[in-house]
Amino acid sequence: MKRLRKKSSADKVLGIVDLFTEEIPAWTVEMLIKELGLTRATTYRYVKALYDAGFIVPGAGSSYVLGPRFIQIDRQIMRSDPLLRAARPLLDANRSKLIGAKILSGFYGDRVLSIHVDKIDNDIALTMERGRSFPLIYGSPSLVILAYLPAYQLRNVYNANAEKIAGQRLGTSWQEFRAEMKKIRKAGHRVGGYDQGSVIGVAAPIFHAPKAVSTSLCYVRNRDICTESDIENLIGQVTETAAKISQELLNYRSEDGTMSPVFPSPRLAGQQHYDEDDGRAAATEV
Amino acid sequence: MKRLRKKSSADKVLGIVDLFTEEIPAWTVEMLIKELGLTRATTYRYVKALYDAGFIVPGAGSSYVLGPRFIQIDRQIMRSDPLLRAARPLLDANRSKLIGAKILSGFYGDRVLSIHVDKIDNDIALTMERGRSFPLIYGSPSLVILAYLPAYQLRNVYNANAEKIAGQRLGTSWQEFRAEMKKIRKAGHRVGGYDQGSVIGVAAPIFHAPKAVSTSLCYVRNRDICTESDIENLIGQVTETAAKISQELLNYRSEDGTMSPVFPSPRLAGQQHYDEDDGRAAATEV
DNA sequence: ATAAATAATCCCGTAATTTGCGACAACACA
DNA sequence: TGTGTTGTCGCAAATTACGGGATTATTTAT
Structure with missing residues (x-):
């Protein structure tokens, strides 16, 4: 399970980006030399490679900081994502006062990441913001995607997370889990936040191809003011809007001649995570 | 002037990110093999390096797309930037109806990049959005930073852009240019968009240290509805708010014991640009 | 404006890593 | 369960990255 490939030169260079955390956003080359244990010449070579690629940029006092390249690529991802292009007008059109926040989530590698967050009710306590990711098995936005993964x-996923799945009351055996997932597919939505957390979330799947799901829409409402009938109402709205977005995507797909696969999709991958959330945070969320 | 260093392995790997443009956001490994002219094994090695670092992620149909790492780093930059943390509350506090948009710009490498854009008047035509960058010599947000660069x-900058500087009527000689810059420093602000474009922009410098500028604030107003007295008013507001932000930054600096340099700063660098704007776009802007 | 200090690059022989090639394992999907 | 595709693995040849110090460029101080 562990990835023990020998570190290549490129790996080492790419790994330097990890050093630019929130605690230490700026590094001088001297600091990097000490941190990496490399010679001055080599460190400068690495820095230059990153600099030439635009990933870091000189900052104050002979330091380097993460470059604007990241900001630009973030924007590019946003603009070129067909999901966002299809979804935003439809989301904006729905102005129901019941909806405290709208969350669009996508499946990346092996986690579910919030792609777009629209917070309407300012009193709502959302830890979810664009760019945060959660494991596949925590939270309604995740579950509604999980449920549509191919059987294998x-x-x-089950084999890798059997205990956690049981802990989430999603089944104590493969058979039970499978049945639970089928239930979600049957219902067409998933309500989360019943038992803990300050918000109720209702998520529905978005289809990018017939029977293929890799994104979900979640409507959130403050739990204190959320009645049973509100939930029913939200279910109706979220499934309807999600269905409209699915329709858009399918049309888009058929209009556009190019078959270029632009949707992040259900391919499992055991990847490093750059997010501190291991599920406990998610467990208190929708 | 040209950078002819031999491409290292890391350079090649990093360069692959460039391929993921808005036109071709998803690449299969086979496509990459053809594009890079490398063998299958090597291409997979490169892909793996990028994948392990989180920069690309498997997408639909055995393709790879840019990873959520970029989204996360973008958020991190935003959260850890002292400028943004200091500026946002102050910007939000100013609710004058005269202001059509507020633009916070920073100096990165050799360009000025919009760090934060708050568009209030929806009728305003702003090509400036967070993540776009402009050359140092175009636009009032740039000029107000340029004017405070160290003499050398x-x-x-002058030597490298003499013709363009003359074209912008910023002086036909080093002496004139120098005088022009001094004028901007003296005034403490810069008004742009007088002669072309649909908006008027008024920019003021933000000091991150005594006499050191690397960011600017620009208030924008639709040109059609902008009177002379409006401009005077905007000048007053923008210089005042910019001064407040400067004050915040200086305090922050002195409170925080760490001398870690966290501000992008005036160090010139001739870098590759990932933005199509060569000034013509900027010339029709503030 | 000039000089001192710091930051970044260059040079080059050697040693280590990367590359390409083919076979091979793992996976997706019917 | 089989089959086409996707991704990985060893190995020998050869390219290239590394260190250490000298050199140049850039920034700060006088």
Whole structure:
């Protein structure tokens, strides 16, 4: 399971980006030399490689900081994502006062990441913001995607997370888990936040191809003011809007001649995570 | 002037990110093999390096797309930037109806990049959005930063852009240019958009240290509805708010014991640009 | 404006890593 | 369960990255 490939030169260079955390956003080359244990010449070579690529940029006092390249690529991802282009007008059109926040989530590698967050009710306590990711098995936005994974992938997920799945009351055996997932597919939505957390979230799947799901829409409402009938109402709204977005995507797909696959999709991958959330945070969320 | 260093392995790997443009956001490994002219094994090695670092992620149909790492780093930059932390409350506090948009710009490498854009008047036509960058010599947000560069850097900029500077009526000689810059420093602000474009912009410098500027604030107003007295008013507001932000930054600096340099700063660098704007776009802007 | 200090690059022989090639394992999907 | 595709693995040849110090460029101080 562990990835023990020998570190290549490129790996080492790319790894330097990790050093630019929130605690230490700026590094001088001298600091990097000490941190990396490399010679001055080599460190400068690495820095230059990153600099030439635009990933870091000179900052104050002979330091380097993360470059604007990241900001630009973030924007590019946003603009070129067909999901966002299809979804935003439809989301903006729905102005129901019941909806405290709208969250669009996507499946990346092996986690579910919030792609777009629209917070309407300012009193709502959302830890979810664009760019945060959660494991596949925590939270309604995740579950509604998980439920539509191909059977063999579902099986892999189950095997890798059997205990946690049981802990989330999603089944104590593969059979039970499978049945639970089928239930979600049947319902067409998932309500989360019943038992803990300050918000109720209702998520529905978005189809980018027939029977293929890799994104979800979640409507959130403050739990204190959320009645049973509100939930029913939200379910109706979220499934309707999600269905409209799905329709858009399918049309878009058929209009556009190019078959270039632009949707992040259900391919499992055991990747490093750059997010501190291991599920406990998610467990208190929708 | 040209950078002819031999491409290292890391350079090649990093360069792959450039391929993921808005036109071709998803690449299969086979496509990359053809594009890079490398063998299958090597291409997979490169892809793996990028994948392990989180920069690309598997997408639909055995393709790879830019990873959520970029989204996360963008958020991190935003959160850890002292400028943004200091500026946002102050910007939000100013609710004058005269202001059509507020633009916070920073100096990165050799360009000025919009760090934060708050568009209030929806009728305003702003090509400036967070993540776009402009050359140092175009636009009032740039000029107000340029004017405060150390003399030797100013000299370098002039030598490298003499013709363009003359074209912008910023002086036909080093002496004139120098005088022009001094004028901007004296005034403490810069008004742009007088002669072309649909908006008027008024920019003021933000000091991150005594006499050191690397960011600017620009208030924008639709030109059609902008009177002379409006401009005077905007000048007053923008200089006042910019001064407040400067004050915040200086305090922050002195409170925080760490001398870690966290501000992008005036160090010139001839870098590759990932933005199509060569000034013509900027010339029709503030 | 000039000089001192710091930051960044260059040079080059050697040693280590990367590359390409083919076979091979793992996976997706019917 | 089989089959086409996707991704990985060893190995020998050869390219290239590394260190250490000298050199140049850039920035700060006088």
